[in-house]
Amino acid sequence: MKAPFFNAPIFRQLIEFKSSTYTYIIGCHKTGKAVIIDPVVDTVSRDIQIIRDLNLDLIYGLNTHVHADHITGTNSLKTVFPTMKSVLSSKSGGEADKYVSDGEIIEIGGLKLEVRETPGHTNGCLTYVEHSLRSAFTGDALLIRACGRTDFQQGNPASLFDSVHDKIFTLPEDYVVYVGHNYNGVLQTTVWEEKNLNPRLTKSKDQFVEIMKNLKLNYPKQIDKAVPANMVDGKGH
Amino acid sequence: MKAPFFNAPIFRQLIEFKSSTYTYIIGCHKTGKAVIIDPVVDTVSRDIQIIRDLNLDLIYGLNTHVHADHITGTNSLKTVFPTMKSVLSSKSGGEADKYVSDGEIIEIGGLKLEVRETPGHTNGCLTYVEHSLRSAFTGDALLIRACGRTDFQQGNPASLFDSVHDKIFTLPEDYVVYVGHNYNGVLQTTVWEEKNLNPRLTKSKDQFVEIMKNLKLNYPKQIDKAVPANMVDGKGH
Numbered sequence: 001m002k003a004p005f006f007n008a009p010i011f012r013q014l015i016e017f018k019s020s021t022y023t024y025i026i027g028c029h030k031t032g033k034a035v036i037i038d039p040v041v042d043t044v045s046r047d048i049q050i051i052r053d054l055n056l057d058l059i060y061g062l063n064t065h066v067h068a069d070h071i072t073g074t075n076s077l078k079t080v081f082p083t084m085k086s087v088l089s090s091k092s093g094g095e096a097d098k099y100v101s102d103g104e105i106i107e108i109g110g111l112k113l114e115v116r117e118t119p120g121h122t123n124g125c126l127t128y129v130e131h132s133l134r135s136a137f138t139g140d141a142l143l144i145r146a147c148g149r150t151d152f153q154q155g156n157p158a159s160l161f162d163s164v165h166d167k168i169f170t171l172p173e174d175y176v177v178y179v180g181h182n183y184n185g186v187l188q189t190t191v192w193e194e195k196n197l198n199p200r201l202t203k204s205k206d207q208f209v210e211i212m213k214n215l216k217l218n219y220p221k222q223i224d225k226a227v228p229a230n231m232v233d234g235k236g237h
Numbered sequence: 238m239k240a241p242f243f244n245a246p247i248f249r250q251l252i253e254f255k256s257s258t259y260t261y262i263i264g265c266h267k268t269g270k271a272v273i274i275d276p277v278v279d280t281v282s283r284d285i286q287i288i289r290d291l292n293l294d295l296i297y298g299l300n301t302h303v304h305a306d307h308i309t310g311t312n313s314l315k316t317v318f319p320t321m322k323s324v325l326s327s328k329s330g331g332e333a334d335k336y337v338s339d340g341e342i343i344e345i346g347g348l349k350l351e352v353r354e355t356p357g358h359t360n361g362c363l364t365y366v367e368h369s370l371r372s373a374f375t376g377d378a379l380l381i382r383a384c385g386r387t388d389f390q391q392g393n394p395a396s397l398f399d400s401v402h403d404k405i406f407t408l409p410e411d412y413v414v415y416v417g418h419n420y421n422g423v424l425q426t427t428v429w430e431e432k433n434l435n436p437r438l439t440k441s442k443d444q445f446v447e448i449m450k451n452l453k454l455n456y457p458k459q460i461d462k463a464v465p466a467n468m469v470d471g472k473g474h
Contacts, residue, residue, distance in 0.1 A: 008371075046422070
């Protein structure tokens, strides 16, 4: 049974509870073509069911970066949707079917995902902007009243500061920001809010670098398993 | 600092992880007036911060029904926003500042929340429809590929079947359905999907009643504490 044609894009936000990771499915109603952003291997069967329920043709599995806190679901998705291509930044150093760079536009049906490179949490962090949804998918670069840590995986606070200011805060202020994680159950924010209320990113670059150097965070539980797995697109899981 | 004026309504979905309850903040950008739907006492300080960040004037705290699985945050919100009024169905039997009935329209700035009575999970279950958002907030009447249980608190499967078919499935099929709970991390569905894919509500009324009578669910952990507290608007918590 085919889902009917509506005007607005298909949009689904999903949460994987263990790592508080947000996954997104975005689709074009007219063509049925769709992408998934940051799927998690643990919840991939749930996501497959939704894609099937909506009769979507899954074109790309996009990872905003090589994750350190969960294993990507892209490889598992490819076993079910063999024409799906996994996507990573050309600067990520990881394995994927397709690499993208700053300024590139990923077209799927009537949707256009603009690629913006936002390094700093990792070298290969991407933000995807979908203008018809007036939304940006920032992965772990910009978080809600926070940002990704910069103390491992080529993290660099100065470059994260520049990424957020040059590539995200320059978007229209009403754009909704959909992030990679939130541990307080807040599911979305806006460019306006983070530009005005983010306790770290409203500071000067020097102050930001100082804050980020002194976070004293624990070593992530999953990193030794997750990063090697995600460098090969989640294979073997 | 006042949030700027944008065209679209302010919309926030939030999750309380312990009971997997979804809370919603809906506001009018032009007037700053806002409502909160189904706040949870455990996450009320988070919600207060968002309301303050967005400089919103909180007019109503709406409970879709007298909850059995968590304590409402409406009373705590009133201590911080003393002009806020709590709202319940006139058929709920619970205490609130304002009672609403089927067909009533709650106006807050440019937003209009249409009240639809959808009993069956409890006598006083309400669904709120906001047409400019093309969205329905169904509480525990209609859930994602499921529905509220009908084995306590005046639950009645036949009346729940009629409520969903007469008051929710008659909405335009592209309307997004925002529910009271989801335990799989799925954050939204549509009228079309539930009309076509809900494993219980696509059955005949007799079959539905039979399914609901045989669910053999555990007695809810929080019910003996939550229901008495929620009958008095969450006071004492």
